[in-house]
Structure formats: structure tokens, C-alpha cells
Amino acid sequence: MALSSIFGGSSASAPVIPPSTSTSSTTSNAVKDKIKEKLEIELAQANATELVNNLTENCFEKCPGGDDACIASCTQKYMVSWNIISQAYLGLVQNAKR
Amino acid sequence: MSESFQADLASLDVESRKELMAWLETENSKSKFQQSIHKFNDLCFKRCIDKIEGPMVTPNEEQCLKGCLHRFLDTNTKVVNNLSKLQQ
Numbered sequence: 001m002a003l004s005s006i007f008g009g010s011s012a013s014a015p016v017i018p019p020s021t022s023t024s025s026t027t028s029n030a031v032k033d034k035i036k037e038k039l040e041i042e043l044a045q046a047n048a049t050e051l052v053n054n055l056t057e058n059c060f061e062k063c064p065g066g067d068d069a070c071i072a073s074c075t076q077k078y079m080v081s082w083n084i085i086s087q088a089y090l091g092l093v094q095n096a097k098r
Numbered sequence: 099m100s101e102s103f104q105a106d107l108a109s110l111d112v113e114s115r116k117e118l119m120a121w122l123e124t125e126n127s128k129s130k131f132q133q134s135i136h137k138f139n140d141l142c143f144k145r146c147i148d149k150i151e152g153p154m155v156t157p158n159e160e161q162c163l164k165g166c167l168h169r170f171l172d173t174n175t176k177v178v179n180n181l182s183k184l185q186q
Contacts, residue, residue, distance in 0.1 A: 028114045054140045076153035085139045
């Protein structure tokens with residue numbers, strides 16, 4: 001996602017927000033934290049939604065009977081797998097940067 | 099984004115906006131990394147986890163997952179190479 005999309009519209013048509021000079025730095029910090037918090041929540045929600053969707057799809061396939069024990073095991077297995085893939089990919093990315 | 103968000107953004111001074119943009123860039127790449135993991139795990143779980151017999155990932159399955167990740171990334175590299183050859 002382009003950063004400009006978060007701030008509304010393409011860079012060509014983005015409204016130029018006049019810099020505010022009257023705001024004190026403490027207010028600015030509070031506002032900044034508020035914006036960060038809001039975006040953090042949105043990002044976390046998107047991440048959780050993606051995880052739930054993938055989990056549901058995969059465990060639906062692996063547990064055709066839909067019994068509780070299978071779904072519980074599948075959920076745990078998927079998360080362990082997530083961590084294995086995440087660690088392995090992080091290792092590869094970090095190696096590539098060196 | 100909501101109106102209050104736009105208003106909040108408009109009230110920031112230039113320094114704060116710059117700092118916010120830098121922060122966003124970091125968050126954005128973290129998010130992209132997570133997205134990749136979601137994709138890889140989805141593909142490799144399908145390929146490597148045959149049966150759910152318990153909550154543990156077996157050593158064989160773990161090997162398969164790592165191999166699957168490598169193969170996917172290798173495929174990506176090869177596809178890009180082939181594409182650039184085709185363009186010549």
C-alpha cells in the first residue's frame with residue numbers, strides 16, 4: 001500500500017496540508033501518539049483477519065469432519081508452522097542483507 | 099480515514115509529520131513482511147502437513163516447511179530470470 005493512500009489520494013492530487021505553526025510540541029506529540037495508536041490497531045486488525053481467514057481455510061480442509069479436537073490441533077500446528085516459516089524467512093532476509 | 103484523523107494530521111507541525119512518515123515506513127515494511135509469512139505459511143502448510151494427528155509439528159514436517167520456503171523463493175528468482183531473458 002502506498003503511503004500516500006493513507007493520507008488520502010494519489011500524490012498528484014493529495015491535498016497540501018498547510019503546516020501548523022501554532023501547535024505546541026506537547027500537543028503535537030499527543031496527536032502523533034494518537035495517530036500511531038490508531039494505525040497500529042488497524043494494522044493489527046488486518047493481520048488478525050488474514051490469520052483467521054487462512055486458519056479457517058486450512059483447518060476446514062484438514063479437518064473435514066469438523067471435530068473440535070482436530071480443529072484445536074490444526075490451529076496449534078498452523079501457529080507452530082507460522083513461527084517456523086517466520087524464523088526461517090527472517091534468517092534468509094538477514095543473511096541477504098549482510 | 100475518518101475526518102478527525104485528517105484533522106489530527108492537519109494540526110501537526112512539519113517535524114512531527116516527517117517523524118510520522120518515517121514511523122509509517124517502518125510499520126509498512128513490517129506489515130509487508132507479515133503478509134509474506136501469511137502467504138508462505140498458507141502454501142507450505144498445504145503442501146507439508148498431510149494429516150492432523152496431534153498439535154505437534156513433526157521433525158519431518160518442519161524440514162518440509164523449510165524446504166518449501168526455499169523452493170518457493172528459488173522459484174521466484176528463476177521466474178524473474180526467465181522473464182528478463184524473454185524480454186531480451
